[in-house]
Amino acid sequence: MDRALARPAAQQPEWPDPEAVRGVRAVLERVAPVVSAEEVDRLRARLAAVASGTAFLLQGGDCAETFAATTEQSIAGTVDTLHRMAASLESASGLPVVTVGRLAGQYAKPRSFPTDASGLPTYRGDIVNGREATAEARVPDPDRMLRAYVNSASAMAVVRALHATGAFDPSGAFFTSHEALLLDYERAMSRVVEGRERGEPKPYDLSAHFLWIGERTRQPGGAHIAFAELLANPIGVKIGPTTTPEQAVAYVERLDPYDEPGRLTLISRMGSAEVRRVLPPIVEKVAASGHTVIWQCDPMHGNTVRSRNGYKTRHFDRVLDEIRGFVEVHRVLGTHPGGLHVEVTGADVTECLGGPGHLTAPDLPHRYTTACDPRLNRAQSLELALLVGEFLRSA
């Protein structure tokens, strides 16, 4: 693992005190994991069905969880929203839905610029620095990794308790995920587990069941892909509009060398204007490679715009249109439009435009609380699931 992690790693904080980072890593290397290897294996088995076309994957939650907002109420709101979305998708498509939260660990954010509009170092998620606009808050603090671990473990305990009460269908097993971005944290949460995975001991990143590599850190020569290559977890890779079919095949060959359905999810986030043009040659070339990946649509990250009153936002109609394009592409090519990856919350926020409340730019300031990118609110999320269910039924 050390060799993989010695490669260039994009989007890492410049910790002021490397010795303190080593100390925190040493603590995290000994803590009880957030999830278990058995649960990770169970998710892989469920994802194998998605890859082979007999199930659907719904993944969603906050863009950036924050320590302050990791409350029982907010977790329950997100979990409930995802379960309701899953129920709509399941009844429309006739396929069982595997539900994976972007929660209990989604604390690190890749950013477009190293500084923000006021010239301060950018906020990189609560696991790295503080959101407050002061130079002091923005200094990367390795102790935040300990707080992220504690919050993730307590969020996971809330998730388990919610499911234990019988409030949700017990067959709708709930798994967790986040972007494997902050390598100091992810490596420290990895544990070599004996006797699994072809009988060989293999590292599991037990900070979550499913980890993905983001659009900004998927460089083939970089540390993130090399790290993911070593893990037994199911892995996702975000692929944006600059991805070539050859690059997609290279990811598949490296990250799924034994062609194990459920191991790799390619998460396309092309934007509604590009999906119908860019995705088909990628899908064709990957299909021709003989590997069975999960094709998942992230209709959020390619459709971000700035509103005229200065808010980062996304329009419900563009989000929906990217999903429609994604489903159309797969229907034409005979592949399975296997999943949806969305930024959603159970709260009644005003961050994305359109949808059932017909939100417009002047509505955005009312309840714009995201720590990074805009999320669909509960009503928008449920409407989206209903409409996507219709595409899946009629396609």
Ligand SMILES: O=C[C@H](O)[C@H](O)COP(=O)(O)O
């Ligand atoms: O969630 C995705 C990225 O972290 C986010 O879009 C980056 O946002 P920025 O362009 O404001 O840095």
Ligand SMILES: C=C(OP(=O)(O)O)C(=O)O
């Ligand atoms: C950063 C993210 O997306 P992307 O890597 O696709 O930009 C994300 O999903 O939080």
